[in-house]
Structures are given as C-alpha cells and as structure tokens.
Amino acid sequence: MKRKKVCWPAVFISPFFIMYGIFNLFPILFSFYISLTNWQGYGPMNYIGFSNYTSLLKNGAFYKSVLNSFIIVLEAMIPIQTLGLILALLLNYGIIKIGKSYIRNAMFLPYVTAPIAIGLIFATLFDQNFGAVNIFLKSVGLIGENINWLHTESLAKPLVALVTIWRYVGYTAVIYLAGLQGISRDIYEAAKVDGASTPKAVIHVILPMLKPILIFQVTNGIIGCLKIFEEPYMLFGDYKGGINNAAQTMNMKFLDTAFKAGQSGYGAATGYLMFIIIMVFTMIYFSIVNREND
Amino acid sequence: MMKMNKTKWIDGLINLLIIVIATVSIIPFLLMFLMATQDNQTIFAGRILTLGHSLSTNFKTIVEAEYFRSFLNSLFVSISSTALTVFFGAMAGFGFAKYDFKHKKLIFQLVILTMLVPMEVGLVAFVWEMRVLHLSKTFLPLILPNMANAFSVFWMTQYIKDAFPYELIESGRIDGCTDMGIFLRMALPIIKPAIFTLSIISFLQSWNNYLLPMIMINDPKKFTIPLVIASIGNMFVADYGARLLAVAAGILPIMIVFIIFSKQITEGLASGAVKG
Numbered sequence: 001m002k003r004k005k006v007c008w009p010a011v012f013i014s015p016f017f018i019m020y021g022i023f024n025l026f027p028i029l030f031s032f033y034i035s036l037t038n039w040q041g042y043g044p045m046n047y048i049g050f051s052n053y054t055s056l057l058k059n060g061a062f063y064k065s066v067l068n069s070f071i072i073v074l075e076a077m078i079p080i081q082t083l084g085l086i087l088a089l090l091l092n093y094g095i096i097k098i099g100k101s102y103i104r105n106a107m108f109l110p111y112v113t114a115p116i117a118i119g120l121i122f123a124t125l126f127d128q129n130f131g132a133v134n135i136f137l138k139s140v141g142l143i144g145e146n147i148n149w150l151h152t153e154s155l156a157k158p159l160v161a162l163v164t165i166w167r168y169v170g171y172t173a174v175i176y177l178a179g180l181q182g183i184s185r186d187i188y189e190a191a192k193v194d195g196a197s198t199p200k201a202v203i204h205v206i207l208p209m210l211k212p213i214l215i216f217q218v219t220n221g222i223i224g225c226l227k228i229f230e231e232p233y234m235l236f237g238d239y240k241g242g243i244n245n246a247a248q249t250m251n252m253k254f255l256d257t258a259f260k261a262g263q264s265g266y267g268a269a270t271g272y273l274m275f276i277i278i279m280v281f282t283m284i285y286f287s288i289v290n291r292e293n294d
Numbered sequence: 295m296m297k298m299n300k301t302k303w304i305d306g307l308i309n310l311l312i313i314v315i316a317t318v319s320i321i322p323f324l325l326m327f328l329m330a331t332q333d334n335q336t337i338f339a340g341r342i343l344t345l346g347h348s349l350s351t352n353f354k355t356i357v358e359a360e361y362f363r364s365f366l367n368s369l370f371v372s373i374s375s376t377a378l379t380v381f382f383g384a385m386a387g388f389g390f391a392k393y394d395f396k397h398k399k400l401i402f403q404l405v406i407l408t409m410l411v412p413m414e415v416g417l418v419a420f421v422w423e424m425r426v427l428h429l430s431k432t433f434l435p436l437i438l439p440n441m442a443n444a445f446s447v448f449w450m451t452q453y454i455k456d457a458f459p460y461e462l463i464e465s466g467r468i469d470g471c472t473d474m475g476i477f478l479r480m481a482l483p484i485i486k487p488a489i490f491t492l493s494i495i496s497f498l499q500s501w502n503n504y505l506l507p508m509i510m511i512n513d514p515k516k517f518t519i520p521l522v523i524a525s526i527g528n529m530f531v532a533d534y535g536a537r538l539l540a541v542a543a544g545i546l547p548i549m550i551v552f553i554i555f556s557k558q559i560t561e562g563l564a565s566g567a568v569k570g
Contacts, residue, residue, distance in 0.1 A: 008473040012389030013401070015382055020408055020442035027416030027423055034418050041421075087312065096309050099316075105556045106316040109323065112552045112559065114502035116520045117545045121322050124329070124538065132325050135340045170319060171563075178564035213568060220567075227412060230504055234524065251414065258418050259509050268418040275415040282410050 035268035045265070052269035062270065064245060065253035066277065068157060072249065073225045075161035076168075081218060083165075084172030089202060091173070092180040093188065104177075107170025115167070119234025122163050126150055126235070150235060156246035160232045164225065172217060179213035180206070219285035223278055227251050250274045323549075330539035337534045348535050355536040356543065359529055361522065365543075368518040371433050371507075372500040375440040379496040380489055382441045387450025388477050392463060402451070409444040414505075421509055435510045436518075440500070446492060449566050453488040454481070491562040494555050501548055519544040 035052055037045040056062055087107070090096045096103065110118065125132045126149040134146045149155055183206065191201035207214070229251040232241050239256035241248030248256075254274050258267020329337060332346030356362075390402055413420075424430045429438075458481050466476035482489070504520040511521060522529065523541055530536040552559060 006473070007395075009389045009393040009395045009398075011474065012393075012477070013386045016386045016405065016442050016444075016447060019382070019438070020444075023420070023439040023442060024408065024411075024413065024416060027418075027420040028411065029416075030419035030423070031416050034422070090308065090312060095305050096312055097305075098309055099313050101556075103312055103316040104560065105553070107319045108556065108560055109549065109552060110319055112498055112502075112548055113323075113545050114504070114520050114523065114548070116502075116504045116523050117541050118322075120523055120526065120537075120541055121326050124534070125322060125325065130338050130340055130342075130534075132342050135342060166319065166322075170316075174560045175564050175567045178561070178568045182568065216567065223412075227414065237527075254414060255509075259421075264418050271415050271418065275412060278412055279410075 031268045032272060034265055035272050037265045039265040039268075041259075041262050041264040048265070052266050053273070056266070056269050056273060061245065061248075062253060062273070065241075065248045065250050068241065068246070068248055069226050069228075069250045072157050072160050072164070072228065072247070073222055075158060076164040076225055077218065077221050079165050080168045080172050080221060081214075083169045084217075085176050085214075087169070087173040088176035088180055089206070091177055093198075104170070104174060108174055109170070110167040111171040113167075115230035116234055118163060118167060119231040122159075122231070123150065123235050123237075126159065151243055153243045153246045156232075156236070156242040159235060160228070160247050160249075163231045163235070164228065167231075168221070172221070175217060176210070176213065179210050183209050215285065215288055219281060222281055226274075226278055226281075229255060250277070326538050326542055330535060330542045332535045334532065334534055346535065349539070352533075352535045352539040355530065355533060356540045359536075361529075361540055361543070363515065364517045364519050364522040367433070367516060368501055368520075371436050371518055372497050374433075374437045375500040376493050376496040378437065379440040379443045379446045379500075380492050383443055383446025383450045383492065384454070384482065384485060384489065385477065386447040387452075387454050388458075388481055390447070390451040391454035392458065392460060405444050405447050408442070409448070417505075417509060424510065430510060431513070433516065436500075436503075436506050439506075440496070443496075445566065446496065449492060449562075450485070450488065452565075454485060457488065458484055491558045494551060494559055495562050498548055498551065498559070 034045065036047055036049060038048050038052075039045040087103075091100060091104070126134075128134065128146050128148045128150070131149070133149065134143070137143045138146070147155075149159060187205060187209070188201055191205040192198070196204065226249075228249050229239075232247045232249060232252060233239060236242035236247060239248070239252045239260055241252055251274065254267060254270045257263050257270050261267075325342060328342060328345060330352060331349040332341075332344070333348040333351065336344065336346050336348075386405070390398070390405075420435070421430070424435045429435050462480055462484075463473070463476055466480055467473075471479070502520065503518075504524065507518045507521050508524070511517060517525075523544055526537050526540055530540070
C-alpha cells in the first residue's frame with residue numbers, strides 16, 4: 001500500500017486564505033486603486049492620482065461625520081461599559097438573587113435583534129405624534145407639548161447613543177460576567193476578610209484582574225461604535241443623519257458617497273480614510289495589550 | 295443583627311431595580327407586538343397599550359405584499375452562509391489545532407488580523423468584482439464570502455484543541471483513513487456541540503445582516519428581511535400596524551431561537567471574546 005505524501009494542514013487551511021483572497025483581500029486592494037480614479041460606478045476608471053484624498057481632506061462634511069462618530073462613541077461607551085460592569089458584578093457576587101436568567105436574557109435580547117429593525121422600532125417609539133415616548137411623558141406630566149425627537153438637531157446624537165446603549169449593555173455585561181467567572185471567588189472573599197469593604201475589594205482586587213477583558217471590551221466597542229449606521233439610518237430615514245447632518249456617522253458618509261451618490265472613486269477614498277482612523281484605534285489597542293504581556 | 299437586615303434590604307432593592315432595568319430592555323419589543331395588532335386609528339389615537347383587533351387584517355396585508363418571499367430568501371441565504379462558515383471554520387480549525395508546521399503561529403495571527411480589517415474598505419471593488427464575475431444577480435455574493443470567516447476559524451481552533459485527542463488521528467491513520475477522512479468521519483461528529491453553537495451564532499448574524507444585501511440586491515423579489523424592513527415605508531405606505539407586524543415577523547424567528555438557545559448563544563459569544 002503506497003500512500004502519496006499529502007501536506008494535510010495546507011489542505012485544511014488554504015481554503016480560508018484562497019477565499020479570503022478572492023472575496024476580501026482583492027476587493028480591499030482594488031478599492032485602493034479605485035480610490036485613485038474618478039469612477040462613478042459604471043463606465044471608465046480614469047486615474048486621477050490622490051485628488052480624491054486631497055479634496056476629502058478639505059471637505060467639512062467628512063470631518064463633521066468623523067466628529068459625529070466620536071461624539072456618539074463617547075456618549076454611548078461610558079454608560080455601556082459602566083452599566084455593563086456594574087451589572088456583571090452584581091450578578092456574579094450574589095447581590096442579584098431573584099430573576100438572574102430573566103435579567104441576563106432580557107438584556108441580551110436587543111443585541112441579537114437586527115439593528116435595522118431596532119432603528120425602525122425606535123423611530124416609531126419616538127415619533128412626534130403617536131410615539132410611545134411622548135405619550136408616556138405627557139401622561140406623567142413631564143412635558144406639555146409633544147417633543148419632535150427625530151427632527152431636532154441637538155437631540156439627534158444623544159438619541160443614537162441612547163439606542164446604542166440600550167442595545168449593548170446586556171451584551172457587555174455577559175462578556176464581563178464570563179471574565180469574572182474566570183476569577184476565583186476566593187480572591188474576592190480574601191480581600192473582604194482582610195477588611196476591605198465591597199467597593200474597595202472590587203476596585204483594588206477584581207478590576208486589575210479584569211484588565212485584559214476591559215481593554216478588549218473598550219477597544220472592540222469603540223471600533224464597533226465607529227461603524228454604526230443602521231440605527232441612525234432608520235431613525236432619520238436617510239444616510240444624511242437628520243437635520244443638518246447632526247447624526248451622520250463616518251460609515252453613513254462612506255455609504256452615501258460610495259453607493260447612493262454614485263461617486264465610487266470618491267467613496268472608496270472615504271472608505272480608506274475611515275479604515276485608517278479605525279486602524280489607529282486597533283494599533284493603540286495592540287500596543288497596550290503587548291505592553292501588558294511584557 | 296440590625297445591620298444584617300439593612301444590607302439585605304438594600305440588596306433586595308438593587309435586585310428589584312435591575313429587574314426593572316431589564317424590563318426596559320424588552321419594552322420596545324412588547325410595544326412593537328402590541329402595535330402589530332392595531333390599525334392606524336388606534337395607533338394615531340395613542341392607545342398604544344391596548345391589544346388591537348387588526349392582527350388578521352395586518353397579517354393579510356403583509357401576505358398580499360408577498361412579504362413572506364423575503365422570509366424564504368433570508369432562510370436560504372442564512373442557512374447556506376451558516377453551513378459554509380461552520381464547515382470551513384471547522385476545517386481550518388482542525389488544521390491549526392492538530393498539526394504542527396512551519397510558521398504556524400504567524401499564519402494563525404494572519405487569520406486573526408483579517409478580523410481587524412473592516413469589510414467596508416473593500417466594498418466598492420467587491421461590487422465591481424461580483425459584476426465582472428456575473429454573480430451580482432444571484433445570492434452568491436451574500437453567501438460565498440462566508441467561506442473565509444476568521445471568527446469561526448479562531449473559535450473552532452480553540453475548541454478542537456481540547457476536544458479532539460491527537461491519539462484519534464493516529465488510530466484513524468492505522469485504520470487506513472486519509473486525514474480528510476479523519477476530519478469528516480471522526481472529528482466532525484466529536485465536535486458536534488461546537489458546530490451547533492457556532493451555527494446558531496452564524497445564522498443569527500447572517501439573518502440580521504443588512505450591509506451586503508443593501509449594496510448587492512436590487513431586485514425586490516430577492517430582498518432579504520432586513521432589506522424589506524428598511525424599505526417598509528414604501529411597501530405599506532400608510533399602514534403602521536402592517537409595518538410593525540412585518541418587523542415583528544422578521545425578528546420573531548431570531549427571538550425564538552434566542553429564547554430556546556440563550557445559554558449556547560451567550561456562552562459561545564462570551565468565550566469567543568474572553569479567549570481573544
């Protein structure tokens with residue numbers, strides 16, 4: 001019996017790289033070429049050098065979308081991480097006794113729901129005339145006149161942040177909970193025996209051990225949050241992000257130029273700049289993690 | 295003794311507060327289900343907390359709009375995507391977990407690296423490429439990219455490392471199996487629990503995906519559920535009850551899957567995140 005020598009790991013692993021090459025890597029590289037042309041989605045691709053990038057860097061609307069994204073990240077991430085962590089601590093250290101699985105599952109449900117559906121549900125709830133939010137606020141006497149939530153410039157970003165918080169708190173708590181379960185209970189008990197109060201035990205003993213997950217969560221959250229587009233798209237009905245583009249995120253700006261306005265070359269350049277911004281955050285993450293490991 | 299009782303009281307109060315917060319998480323869904331049973335009159339009158347009488351009328355409206363075709367489209371796309379994600383993920387995971395070869399660590403890190411590059415960067419050329427390959431009028435652009443899913447490779451590698459002992463490969467070889475045969479006939483059955491969990495997670499992600507269908511699918515007959523939800527204002531112009539019923543019907547399958555398999559989904563996602 002003669003057996004041909006086959007390099008099995010290559011057989012098992014190469015499909016991943018071949019498919020990644022065809023469906024991801026090639027489009028990524030070719031998009032860079034397209035970003036150097038004035039292609040409009042059809043017709044010829046004329047090479048125009050870096051002029052898409054230079055005009056993009058002079059474009060106020062692009063900067064505004066980047067700024068919008070970061071403001072939404074800030075408004076959403078702080079409550080998400082704080083609430084998620086507190087919730088995980090309460091669940092893990094036995095303060096919550098009743099309804100544990102109800103709490104976990106109810107709060108996780110928004111995360112598994114399609115963001116596009118969430119956007120539509122919230123657009124309905126915040127409708128000026130028949131939205132549940134106005135009806136509720138009026139019935140308890142907090143407001144006299146209906147608030148026009150979806151068409152008020154100053155409310156646009158907080159609204160997107162609110163929906164994001166609602167969607168991610170439960171997910172964040174579950175991830176923190178998994179991290180906490182990896183930390184031996186004895187450490188927490190020992191800290192308390194040594195005379196530390198509960199908050200002190202948490203801050204000085206538990207949090208440092210949770211640091212890798214904390215960094216992962218924050219970075220991952222920021223990257224994910226920078227790419228948000230479905231919720232604001234459904235809330236405000238288009239890729240402009242409401243009155244005066246108040247909640248137009250980077251990703252919405254990219255999708256709008258690349259696929260709605262028919263400026264594919266310009267859009268590809270927008271995509272690349274967005275990528276660079278996200279990459280900077282990823283690098284920061286890796287430099288922190290690597291420093292931890294040293 | 296007094297102090298004991300006081301902390302108990304505070305703990306109880308915190309517990310109650312968290313239950314209330316958790317309920318806030320599901321109130322939007324409850325309101326959606328209520329509004330799906332109502333007609334415009336009830337909705338505009340602001341009687342949102344009443345159970346309407348229009349469920350069957352609304353249901354007829356969305357059936358007549360051929361809403362459920364998008365359901366079948368989504369099912370087809372999600373099931374095929376899931377099968378590819380899981381199979382190719384398990385195969386590469388098997389390769390990484392059970393073999394030693396040159397530069398293995400580096401190659402594995404390359405896989406992880408692909409997770410960090412947002413797919414948005416390549417979208418413009420992806421559309422062009424699909425057109426050149428004559429795939430843009432099919433579902434394939436939504437399905438085929440799932441053959442290279444880094445999350446699934448990473449996840450499977452971690453699982454197979456512990457779950458499939460190396461001795462089994464040896465014994466398989468002695469029985470005259472090729473390594474592919476060992477993977478298909480011995481490894482896949484043993485990692486069934488992992489396949490199951492990963493399948494649910496991939497199905498969920500595929501079902502909810504809006505970005506790729508949005509740029510690839512133009513024909514309303516090929517719309518998936520998220521596309522229909524996004525254009526629901528055009529579909530049911532002034533019928534809010536029908537709109538919300540369509541949204542409810544679109545997310546209900548995922549809700550049911552989640553309620554039944556919540557343990558697998560939360561633990562599966564958490565283990566992927568915590569190990570990373």
